[in-house]
Structure formats: C-alpha cells, structure tokens
Amino acid sequence: MDQDAAADGDADIAARYQHFAEVEAPGRSDLYAQWAAGVAADPETRSILARIPDTHRQPPLVFAVTRFLGAPEGDYPAWARWLSANAETAVAECGARSIQTNEPLRCAALLPALSLIDGPIALLEVGASAGICLYPDRYSYRYATRDGVVAIDPSDGVSPVVLESALDGDPLVRLPEVVWRAGIDLHPRDARDPDDRRWITGLAWPGEGGRADRMAAALDVVAADPPLLVSGDAADLLPAVAALAPPDATLVVTTPGVLAHVPRRSRRALIDAARAAGRWITIDAPALHDGWSSVPKPWPGRFALALDGDIVASVDPLGATVEWRSANPLTRV
Secondary structure (H helix, E strand, O other), X not given: OOHHHHXXXXXXXXXXXXXXXXXXXXXXXXXXXXXXXXXXXXXXXXXXXXXXXXXXXXXXXXXXXXXXXXXXXXXXXXHHHHHHHOHHHHHHHHHHOOOOOOOOOHHHHHHHHHOXXXXXXXXXXEOOOOOHHHOOOOOEEEEEEOOEEEEEOOOOOOXXXXXXXXXXXXXXXXXXXXXXXXXXXXXXXXXXXXXXXXXXXHXXXXXXXXXXXXXXXXXXXXXXXXXXXXXXXXXXXXXXXXXXXXXXXEEEEEEEOOHHHOOHHHHHHHHXXXXXXXXXXXXXXXXXXXXXXXXXXXXXXXXXXXXXXXXXXXXXXXXXXXXXXXXXXXXOO
C-alpha cells in the first residue's frame, strides 16, 4: 500500500470511529462510545485496525471480537494495550467473523406483517445466524399501545422470551402457524454450541440492559428444536432451500436487517430470488435498495417494514417500536 492510500485509509478509520462515538453509540453503550473515541484519536491503534479488511473493521464487530477473545471491558487505554499485545490474533479473527446479531425483538416488528399471511407458514430467513428470528410463534409479546398493553402468548402459556415493543396504529397481530423453518447464512451458528452462544450474546453492546439475557433465552428456544440451517450464498441457494418447504404451506422469506450486509451489486438478485420463492418480508433502511413497490419516505433513524415490497410500517431497527402505516382496515385480535 502506498503512502497516500495508507493515509486515506487511516483517515477513513478515524472518521468511521469518531462518527460511531458521537452518533451511534451514545444512549446504547458508554463503553463502546469511549473505545471508539479513543480509536479515532490513536494512530497506533488505527494502524492495527488498518490490517483488517475494510468490510470487517466496523466498530461493533471489532469490539465484539476483542471482547470474545478476552479484552478487558475497562477504560480505553487498557483495551488498547490488550489489542496491541494481541494484534495478530485480533486481526485474523475480525477477518474471519461478521456481525451476526440475532435479535429476537425483531420478531415484534415482523409479527404484524406475518399476521397478514394465511397459514400454515414455512419460514425461511436469509442471514439467519443461529435462527433466533425463525421462532416468532414461540415467543410472547407485550405491545404498548394507546389503549394499554396488548399481550400475545403461545397456546401453551407465557414464553421464556417476552418481547416488549411499542405499537402505534391498529394492525392485526396474531401468532403465525409455523410448520417448517429454515435459514441460510454464510456461517450459520449452532444454538447448542457454547462458543457460538457466547459469540451471539457477546454481540450485544455493553450497557444494553437485558439484551444479552433475551438473546440467551431465545437461543434456548432454538436449541430445543433446531431449524434447518444451510451454509452459503443465499442468492444462489435460496431456490433449492425453498424447494424443501412443505408444498401445502405458504413460504415466507424474511430478510430482517440483513440486506445492509449484502454487497449492493448482489441485493437486487437476492430480492428477486426471495420474491420468486414466495412471500417476502423485509426490515431495511428506506434508501438501502429499490425493492419497494413505491418510493419510501425518509425516516431518519428508522427502518421500513414491508410485505412483498409494500411498506406497511416504520420500525425501530431492532423492533422496539412499530408505527403502522398501511391503509388496510385491519383489526387487532
């Protein structure tokens, strides 16, 4: 790498981590905000991160990998010293891993869209990681509405995973009848494997109260009845995996927050494959792709929830709030 390219790369890392420290981490993780600000001001640490491929050096991934490897969760100087002493291992591990946060709370955003589809349902998730979002029928929901809290539980009672979300609007909300579930991921994770569980729960940011515990409880649900998980590129594998679904079930392909991690040149092919396979539900930033049926409004800090490209709600990226926007005259049951 020539000097000009190295200087440009260093400036990009500094800007990336400064933005994370000032915009993304505040309110979610004071520790990550401190670490990111430290990186932005520390040429020595930035020189280590420059050895990581660009697509694998985003702050949440780097910080999660270092914590997974044993970095102290203390002040920035202690973390930086650990990174310097373990640079070779950390660089290699960051290059081999990707953000695979399984957030069960996203099911609270998916549920209103799933409720529009008659069952039984065969559920196929792209970017499934360990498959936590393949179990919307096994979780309990507590939606805070203008009229009070709407409680939805599986038929056998309150689930060990209770998802709390704010719901604005009046969509139909019901548990789907899921008779088959499968996922595709470049590197699927096994909910029964201790190291995979530690990696998944470690992707929760320090300071996000209860999130790691929620993910661990959801992993227990998955481990008790594991889904079919297939390793590979979803754009190539989706038709073959979809063909395994029961023919008497409605196939629903979900891409909750995953398309941002798919190279832009490949997103359209993946969207086309999802729509060709069956019904398609996605949660994405409005400007991320052109797979919408109409031009979405810009919603700063919020994502669009869509069924077959039709936007039905704006949602918090992790599912904490749902603002129903569909004109359909639906009734909550």
